[in-house]
């Protein structure tokens with residue numbers, strides 16, 4: 001898959017020595033309080049390439065669903081672009097006067113009894129004392145008159161400050177974080193990015209908060225880079241946080257990854273599994289971007305945050321592995337599809353496969369931005385508005401286009417769940433439409449996130465209901481023979497079985513785990 005990795009041939013002895021060194025390296029990257037079983041360590045090793053730096057490789061063939069990494073965060077804090085959250089449990093809070101605030105430092109918290117109070121993964125006494133010391137600098141932004149942008153700027157500092165406090169409180173942990181890639185040199189060349197952190201983090205902490213004697217500009221920039229490059233965004237049931245893990249950060253990116261991960265709602269530990277069979281020597285990969293986005297935007301996103309242009313098999317293919325999820329409809333001949341002529345060159349033209357019509361990359365970008373803005377303006381529970389969106393753009397985007405698929409995915413989850421569109425209230429056309437959207441979405445997910453992916457399991461759960469309801473109605477009205485009915489029921493049971501098998505691997509307490517339990521329960525009822 002990754003022909004781009006540079007490896008030199010080694011003797012068997014050299015390979016064994018290297019293997020031992022790598023296993024020791026992996027052992028070093030595990031959190032000290034978390035001893036991994038031997039078999040987890042031997043499942044993979046660390047390799048290095050000029051292109052990707054360190055990355056993980058399978059030591060043996062791995063089957064789908066194998067647990068590879070289970071580890072608690074080295075650092076955790078609110079997401080930089082998040083709305084206000086509790087510093088203890090990362091659930092949303094308001095800045096309204098009635099919101100509970102920490103008695104020590106004044107930061108809004110969910111309540112005095114927040115489970116994250118005084119916990120290393122939440123609001124510690126060291127953090128509280130630090131903000132109490134700097135109350136003058138936070139007071140203005142933490143009151144009900146602050147603008148959302150000001151509040152966000154303040155939340156952006158929380159994880160950086162937590163990491164800087166580790167220097168004294170947990171120097172080993174701090175050292176491990178500092179060993180992560182920061183891409184500081186490349187970031188320095190990007191004036192907009194560099195100036196953002198210089199103003200919002202470095203100057204702010206060193207000048208406004210008078211910490212110049214304590215923290216250097218270099219180390220603050222380094223931490224900002226490490227966070228951008230290595231953070232995982234996690235959270236269950238409304239909680240949202242970003243985390244650095246001791247070894248999961250080593251996974252390379254691929255736009256059709258072979259692992260997937262979830263997080264424990266109590267400990268915030270990452271649980272990373274293979275999502276499909278992985279061959280011996282194959283790199284372990286995860287996706288740094290949302291996989292159901294087209295290559296053009298996905299690659300821009302990855303370059304912006306992780307500072308490399310992805311060149312994976314999917315990115316190199318104008319049809320995105322035959323999914324056609326970036327195809328535009330040709331407005332000139334009305335027959336052809338418009339795709340990137342050279343997808344690894346971000347500025348290359350897009351061309352129709354049927355006539356001579358061409359678009360420049362910036363025309364495509366403007367079009368995608370406009371349609372994306374339209375979609376983002378729609379409330380995810382507004383069925384007519386989502387249906388209108390699909391009608392409005394069906395002559396502009398091909399039916400598998402990721403923006404149409406996004407609207408269809410929202411509809412798959414909304415049909416049957418909101419008042420006016422609950423299953424007993426839905427027309428036969430709506431039920432059939434839900435089935436069609438689920439099938440269209442599943443066909444793409446089967447390629448981009450095959451086998452044991454959460455997205456695939458969710459959509460299979462959504463698909464079972466419309467098939468079941470239609471089969472029952474058609475059986476009652478004599479439109480289906482007994483044999484045809486049984487065939488449909490068999491499909492429903494297969495969908496539920498597969499969905500519950502995948503979703504029950506999600507941590508207890510998560511919405512997905514509960515969906516898995518519901519699938520298992522539905523299956524039991526059908527068996528009886």
Ligand SMILES: C[S@@+](CC[C@H](N)C(=O)[O-])C[C@H]1O[C@@H](n2cnc3c(N)ncnc32)[C@H](O)[C@@H]1O
Nearest residue numbers: 051052053054181229230249250252253306308
């Ligand atoms: C989270 S870090 C992964 C660990 C990193 N390779 C290291 O040595 O610390 C992400 C960085 O790894 C590199 N990387 C990961 N996947 C890559 C890929 N598919 N192609 C090129 N570079 C990649 C990029 O430099 C990226 O910014």
